[in-house]
Amino acid sequence: MESDPNHLCDPYKPDADDGELPDLECAICFCQFNNIFNTPKVLECKHTFCLECLARMNVKSAQPNTIQCPLCRAYTPLPDLGLPKLANDSTVLSYLPTAMQHVYSIRFNRDKGKLQVKRVPSSAPALTHTISQSLDVGNPAGEVGGRASARERSVLITILCSPLCKAFLMSTVAIMTVILIIVIIVLKPH
Numbered sequence: 001m002e003s004d005p006n007h008l009c010d011p012y013k014p015d016a017d018d019g020e021l022p023d024l025e026c027a028i029c030f031c032q033f034n035n036i037f038n039t040p041k042v043l044e045c046k047h048t049f050c051l052e053c054l055a056r057m058n059v060k061s062a063q064p065n066t067i068q069c070p071l072c073r074a075y076t077p078l079p080d081l082g083l084p085k086l087a088n089d090s091t092v093l094s095y096l097p098t099a100m101q102h103v104y105s106i107r108f109n110r111d112k113g114k115l116q117v118k119r120v121p122s123s124a125p126a127l128t129h130t131i132s133q134s135l136d137v138g139n140p141a142g143e144v145g146g147r148a149s150a151r152e153r154s155v156l157i158t159i160l161c162s163p164l165c166k167a168f169l170m171s172t173v174a175i176m177t178v179i180l181i182i183v184i185i186v187l188k189p190h
Contacts, residue, residue, distance in 0.1 A: 022092050026050035028070060033092055035100045037115055037135050040089035043067065045074040048089040051106065052115065055137040058083055059113045083108045084115075113138045 025032050026040075026049050033040040038050040047069050054067055058078075061067070066075045067083070079085035084106040093101050105118040116134040159165055 022089070022095060023048070024092060024095055026053055028053040033089075033096065035093070035096065035103045036117065037106070039084075039103050039106070040092040041083075041086040042089040043069050043074070043076040043086070045069050045072050045076065047071050048092060051084060051086075052135060052137065054086070055083055055108055055115050058108075059110060059138045059140050064110055082110075110140055113140055 026038065027047070028049055029038075029052070031038050031050060031052075033050060037052045040048045041051050041054055042048045049070070057070070058064060058067055063075075064078075066077050067086075068075050076086070088103055093103070107116045107118050108114075109116065114134050114136055
């Protein structure tokens, strides 16, 4: 089939296997794929994103059993064993260096907002042993602790915006300025 220069590709649909090199970085965070937290995971719509970005999306989602593609908005149900068990994009993995083609077993704890390497074999490359064994991906949506801190921020903003507080802060700054000027005048050699 000849390529038609007037033919426009749909940017929301992945290209068929046309011999071109696949994207080797996540379309969300632009980090290069790897075999740990940035493992290339393919959704049912055939778009590929790293595990870390999908975990960050899932943690904030009101629907913990599905993931919505950020490009085409199609939903992908998550496997029974969770987000890390989504299919790896074997095409992308095949273009990574040989040492990175073995994907490590990752656990996702949505309640704590953590990705964690289950175990790193002693035969793993030395670099793997220096990488953090867990990754914080944020607080789950609707978590009580998250709401409490937002409430605390709201109370603090309300207090700081009150006229009495503004007057207190302005008078404190004025008094400190006067004290500083007096100290400078007293310590200045004549």
